[in-house]
Amino acid sequence: MMDSFKEWYEGRHQYAREWKKRTGKKVLGYFCTYVPEEILIAADVLPVRILGSHEPQDVTEPHIFGMFCPFCRDCLAQGLQGRYEYLDGIMISQSCLHIRQAYTSWKLHVPVEFSYYLPMPHHLQSRRALPYLTGELEAFKKAVEEWTGTTITEEGLNRGIEVMNRSRRLTRALYELRRRPDPPVTGLESMRVVAASQMVDKREYNEALQETIDRLPERAGRDGSRVRLMMLGSENDDVAFVGMVESLGAIFVIDDHCTGSRYFWNEVLTDRKPMESIAARYVDRVPCPTKDWPERKRIEHIRQLAKDWNVQGAIVVQQKFCDPHEIDIPAIIKALKQDGVPAQVLEIDVTVPVGQFKTRIEAFLEILKQEDLF
Numbered sequence: 001m002m003d004s005f006k007e008w009y010e011g012r013h014q015y016a017r018e019w020k021k022r023t024g025k026k027v028l029g030y031f032c033t034y035v036p037e038e039i040l041i042a043a044d045v046l047p048v049r050i051l052g053s054h055e056p057q058d059v060t061e062p063h064i065f066g067m068f069c070p071f072c073r074d075c076l077a078q079g080l081q082g083r084y085e086y087l088d089g090i091m092i093s094q095s096c097l098h099i100r101q102a103y104t105s106w107k108l109h110v111p112v113e114f115s116y117y118l119p120m121p122h123h124l125q126s127r128r129a130l131p132y133l134t135g136e137l138e139a140f141k142k143a144v145e146e147w148t149g150t151t152i153t154e155e156g157l158n159r160g161i162e163v164m165n166r167s168r169r170l171t172r173a174l175y176e177l178r179r180r181p182d183p184p185v186t187g188l189e190s191m192r193v194v195a196a197s198q199m200v201d202k203r204e205y206n207e208a209l210q211e212t213i214d215r216l217p218e219r220a221g222r223d224g225s226r227v228r229l230m231m232l233g234s235e236n237d238d239v240a241f242v243g244m245v246e247s248l249g250a251i252f253v254i255d256d257h258c259t260g261s262r263y264f265w266n267e268v269l270t271d272r273k274p275m276e277s278i279a280a281r282y283v284d285r286v287p288c289p290t291k292d293w294p295e296r297k298r299i300e301h302i303r304q305l306a307k308d309w310n311v312q313g314a315i316v317v318q319q320k321f322c323d324p325h326e327i328d329i330p331a332i333i334k335a336l337k338q339d340g341v342p343a344q345v346l347e348i349d350v351t352v353p354v355g356q357f358k359t360r361i362e363a364f365l366e367i368l369k370q371e372d373l374f
Contacts (some may be wrong), residue, residue, distance in 0.1 A: 002192065003318050005189070005196040005212075006208070008200050008337040011312050012048070012196075013084070013305070014220055015200055016199070025045060028045050028090065029049055029091075030090070030091050030093075031049075031050050031090070032095040032099060032120075032258075033258050033263045034288070036093075038157060039141055039278065040160070042160040043150045044148070045146050049259075050084065051078075051195070051198075052071060052292075053074060055074075057077040057081070059080045069098045070320055072102040073351075074350055074351055079106040080109060080110065091116040096322075096324055108148040117157070118140055120291075121291075122290060123293070125294065130283050133279040133282065134164050134275055139148075157278070158270075159269060161277065163202045163206070167205060167209075168264040170206055170213060171209065171264045173213050174212075175254065177251040178253045178309065179253070179310070184216045187242050188242045188246055188252075189241055194260055199208075225249075226250055228244070229311065230254045230306055230309065231252050232316045233319075233325050234257065236259055237259045240354050241317075241348070245329060248362055253309045254305050256302050265285065290324045298328075300335075307339070312341070313343070314344070316332065316343055316346070319350065320348065344360065346360070
């Protein structure tokens with residue numbers, strides 16, 4: 001029953017090409033999950049998350065520093081190699097320096113008819129963040145209207161909100177099933193589901209996920225003796241890594257990263273005008289480390305996830321050179337340790353095979369199993 005999501009994840013480019021041909025509508029690639037998809041859906045634009053291929057490449061060196069994270073270099077390589085040739089536009093919402101450079105280099109060297117930089121505030125805890133972002137979203141809406149020739153109405157915004165909220169609600173329901181002592185869905189399957197949701201028409205995704213959730217309770221649970229892990233840290237859609245860990249007698253039951261739960265965790269509350277409601281959602285969502293200051297709110301969220309999903313250990317994945325997450329790691333490890341949750345930190349390069357981590361993961365799981373015995 002998970003085949004559709006696997007096919008969408010692996011065939012993301014073909015899906016977008018066929019969608020564009022079938023609908024005659026525009027496709028926009030985005031670099032960061034602070035991009036307000038509700039507005040794009042209201043304009044009948046397909047938002048597609050730009051992700052890497054997890055393959056070595058040698059085309060980005062003239063355009064981006066080698067000390068920038070491998071994820072952003074991998075993403076840029078996809079554009080330079082022509083794998084996203086079907087995109088009509090690209091955009092980014094103010095994010096970390098590294099992925100901003102990937103966006104800027106793509107804009108300079110890969111022809112697209114539309115590009116947009118959305119000044120998403122970093123200081124989201126400021127009382128000025130919501131009115132500021134609301135104004136920026138109004139400007140973005142006008143730019144999309146001019147690009148597409150479509151008038152985005154209040155009704156259209158409400159439709160975009162409804163589609164996105166249903167997607168978030170259904171994906172949360174999938175994650176709730178992972179609380180069970182014998183989860184009927186693995187971490188690998190969940191990763192593909194969430195990644196696929198960032199690449200396909202949300203209405204099609206919603207129908208497929210609703211059908212899957214209706215059937216999942218009947219599915220035989222996985223071995224309940226597996227070590228229950230959570231995964232934290234930098235962007236991660238590395239299915240090879242997750243598959244390797246779960247092949248060693250573990251199961252990922254929850255996560256906190258931008259290709260996982262942070263993408264869908266909270267909905268748009270429709271208690272204000274649509275544009276302000278959309279802005280409030282992105283201000284109030286579980287924050288990225290670049291926006292989690294001066295008070296670190298995300299750490300308490302992580303601690304609650306570990307408790308609610310009965311986590312035995314955490315794997316903290318840091319993309320090499322990812323400064324925002326590296327700064328967060330000591331505080332996260334300290335907080336988890338206080339709650340009796342051991343953590344294993346891994347610095348990864350998404351373009352390098354994951355086999356090098358197998359021995360370290362095996363040792364970590366053995367420690368967790370021994371602690372569980374005593």
